Amino acid sequence: xxxxxxxxxxxxxxxxxxxxxxxxxxxxxxxxxxxxxxxxxxxxxxxxxxxxxxxxxxxxxxxxxxxxxxxxxxxxxxxxxxxxxxxxxxxxxxxxxxxxxxxxxxxxxxxxxxxxxxxxxxxxxxxxxxxxxxxxxxxxxxxxxxxxxxxxxxxxxxxxxxxxxxxxxxxxxxxxxxxxxxxxxxxxxxxxxxxxxxxxxxxxxxxxxxxxxxxxxxxxxxxxxxxxxxxxxxxxxxxxxxxxxxxxxxxxxxxxxxxxxxxxxxxxxxxxxxxxxxxxxxxxxxxxxxxxxxxxxxxxxxxxxxxxxxxxxxxxxxxxxxxxxxxxxxxxxxxxxxxxxxxxxxxxxxxxxxx
Numbered sequence: 001x002x003x004x005x006x007x008x009x010x011x012x013x014x015x016x017x018x019x020x021x022x023x024x025x026x027x028x029x030x031x032x033x034x035x036x037x038x039x040x041x042x043x044x045x046x047x048x049x050x051x052x053x054x055x056x057x058x059x060x061x062x063x064x065x066x067x068x069x070x071x072x073x074x075x076x077x078x079x080x081x082x083x084x085x086x087x088x089x090x091x092x093x094x095x096x097x098x099x100x101x102x103x104x105x106x107x108x109x110x111x112x113x114x115x116x117x118x119x120x121x122x123x124x125x126x127x128x129x130x131x132x133x134x135x136x137x138x139x140x141x142x143x144x145x146x147x148x149x150x151x152x153x154x155x156x157x158x159x160x161x162x163x164x165x166x167x168x169x170x171x172x173x174x175x176x177x178x179x180x181x182x183x184x185x186x187x188x189x190x191x192x193x194x195x196x197x198x199x200x201x202x203x204x205x206x207x208x209x210x211x212x213x214x215x216x217x218x219x220x221x222x223x224x225x226x227x228x229x230x231x232x233x234x235x236x237x238x239x240x241x242x243x244x245x246x247x248x249x250x251x252x253x254x255x256x257x258x259x260x261x262x263x264x265x266x267x268x269x270x271x272x273x274x275x276x277x278x279x280x281x282x283x284x285x286x287x288x289x290x291x292x293x294x295x296x297x298x299x300x301x302x303x304x305x306x307x308x309x310x311x312x313x314x315x316x317x318x319x320x321x322x323x324x325x326x327x328x329x330x331x332x333x334x335x336x337x338x339x340x341x342x343x344x345x346x347x348x349x350x351x352x353x354x355x
Contacts, residue, residue, distance in 0.1 A: 013025060013028070050078055051078075052161075054069065054072070054073075054078065054085065055088065055161060056161055057069040057072070058085055058088040058089055058092065059088060059092045059159070059160070059161055060092075061092055061093055061094070061097075062093075062097065063097045063100065063101055066089070066093065066097060066098070066101040066102065067101060070101065070102070070105055070107055070109075073107065073108060073109045073113075074107035074108045074109070077108055077109075081280075082109055082112045082113050082116060083116045083279055083280040083282055083283050084277070084279075084280050085113065085116075086113055086116035086117040086120050086280065086281075086282060087116075087120055087156075087270075087280035087281050087282070088159060089102070089117060089120070090117060090120035090121050090124055090281070091156065091158075091159060095121055095126045098117060098121070099131070102114055102117055103117070103118075103131060111138065112138070115138040115140045115141075115282070116140065116280065116282035116283070117282075118131060118140075118145075118282075119140060119143060119281060119282035119285050119286075120280070120281045120282050122145075122146075122147050123147065123151065123154045123156075123281045123285060124154075124156070124281075125147075128145070139286065140282055140283075140286055142286070142289075142303070142304060143285060143286055143289060143304060144304050144305075144308075148308065149259070150257070150258045150259040150262050150311075150312075151259075151262055151266075151285070152259065153259070153263065154263065154266055154270075154281065155263065155266075155267050155271075156270070156271075156281065157271055170264065170331055170332070170333060170334040171330065171331065172252050172254060172318060172319075172320050173254050173256070173260070173318065175254070176254040176255040176256060177252070177253070177254045178229070178232045178253055178254060178255055178317075179232065179251065179252055179253055180232045180233045180236065180251065180253070182247065182248045183247035183248050184233070184236055184247045184248075184251070185233075185237060185247070186246075186247055187237060188237055188238075188239065189234065189237040189238050189239070191220045191221075191222070191238060191239070192220070192239065193218045193219060193220065193239065193240075194219050194220065194221050195217055195218055195219035195347075198300060199217075199219055199294050199300075200217045200219075200294075201294075202290050202291065202293055202294030202300075203217035203219075203291055203294035203295055203347060203349050204216065204217050204291070204294075204349065204351075205269070205287040205288075205290035205291045205294070206265040206266070206268045206269040206284075206287045206288050206290070206291040207265075207268045207269070207273070207291075207349075207351035208287075209269045209278075209279050209283065209284070209287040210268045210269045210270070210271065210272040210273055210276050210278050210279065210284075211272055211273055211275065211276025211277075211278075212268065212272075212273035212276065212351045212352070212353045213273055213274070213275075213327070213332075213352060213353035213354055214351070214352050214353070215349070215350065215351040215352075216241070216242065216349075216350055217294070217347070217348065217349050217350075218238070218240050218347070218348045219345065219346070219347045219348075220238060220345070220346045220347075220348075221344065221345055222343070222344045222345065222346060224344065225342065225343040225344055226339065226343050226344070226346070227343070228255075228315040228339055228343070231253075231315070231317060231337060231339055231346065232253045232317070234346070235251075235253065235317075235319065235337055235346075235348070236251050236321070238346075238348070240348055240350075241323070241324075241325045242321065242323055242325040242326060242335060242348075242350035242352075243319070243321050243323060243335075243348075244323050244324070244325070245321050245322055245323050249321070249322045249323075250320070250321060250322040251319070251320075251321045251322075252319060252320045252321070253317055253318070253319040253337075254317065254318050254319075255315070255316070255317060256316045256317060256318045256336075257316065258311055258312060258314075258316060260316075260318070261292075261316045261318070261336055261338075262288060262292065264318070264334060264336070265287075265288040265291050265292070265336075266284050266285065266288045267284075268334070268351060269283070269284040269287040269288055269291075270283075270284025270285075271284075273332070273351075273353035274332060274353045274354065274355045275353075275355075289304065289307060291349065292307060292310075292311045293307040293310070293311075294347065295311075295314070295336065295338040295347045295349060296310035296311045296313075296314040296338055296340060296341075296347070297310060297314075297338075297340040297341075297345050297347065298310040298311075310340070310341060313341035314338045314339060314340055314341055315338070315339040315343075316336070316337075316338055316339075317336070317337040317338075317339075318334065318335065318336055318337075319335040319336075319337060320333055320334070320335060321335070325350065325352065326350070326352045327352045327353065327354040328352075329353075329354050329355070332352060332353040332354055332355075333350075333351070333352045333353075334350070334351055335348065335349065335350045335351075336348070336349045336350075337349075
């Protein structure tokens, strides 16, 4: 390092260049590149070890481990995911211990951590009545502070110090099946996709947050009110790449309840795709509601109450198809279609992933 100080004495590289000693500059650059590579590797190792220690503290039940964890976060302010940390805490600690430590904490990470932890515990069925809200406005404040009936039964992974298990399956349900008869018509619909950038981003919020391999969305404004029983025949004829199948290729579709759709979207966001770790329960809940808003046709910037009204009054479908768009690996594909409350708008979301 002493040599580096001499190399970088005031104006030394420029002086060498002026003398035409470009070979020196190349050698200096090569040494710096090697040292940067070594330093990056060391920093990555320290980062991995720090993350492991934080995980061990988070997964160790009891108030003592919570106190020491918060002390570490306040003193060193590591760049770890607060939402992921809140999910681990909610999984492995009693709500009473968390309330007595995290929610009454006023340190560096208090507001972000307590905001995420509130929704993590809420999703797990904890009574959050009277819980102190964060002192500052937070993104998650948009969400309802009480769990809705269609959010019951949220699925979570089972995590340990060295890994996790408990992903989810997207397999089509057997109940509610309304598959169109085969052979299906090959005539294509004249409807065209009308999704704006903002609406598209809203619809794909959940799988996009979960880092699925690919997801896409389409919206079709219908010529008149469409009866729900006509959706299964219409969907394969739309100019939608994920449903481009032949007249006898597999196309499965089922009427679904709002709770089933919410659970699928929540799992996609919170637990992620094949290589995505997900965003945890709190942000998973938020991005699920954003997808519901876009799919059901709720106005942009609508509050949660308005989104809920649109979602409850929409007609929901799940579908899968043997199209080239899907990878068609078990548990790694899903399609959702939503007929708006006035039955004049059909929104489609599809997601696929593979290992």
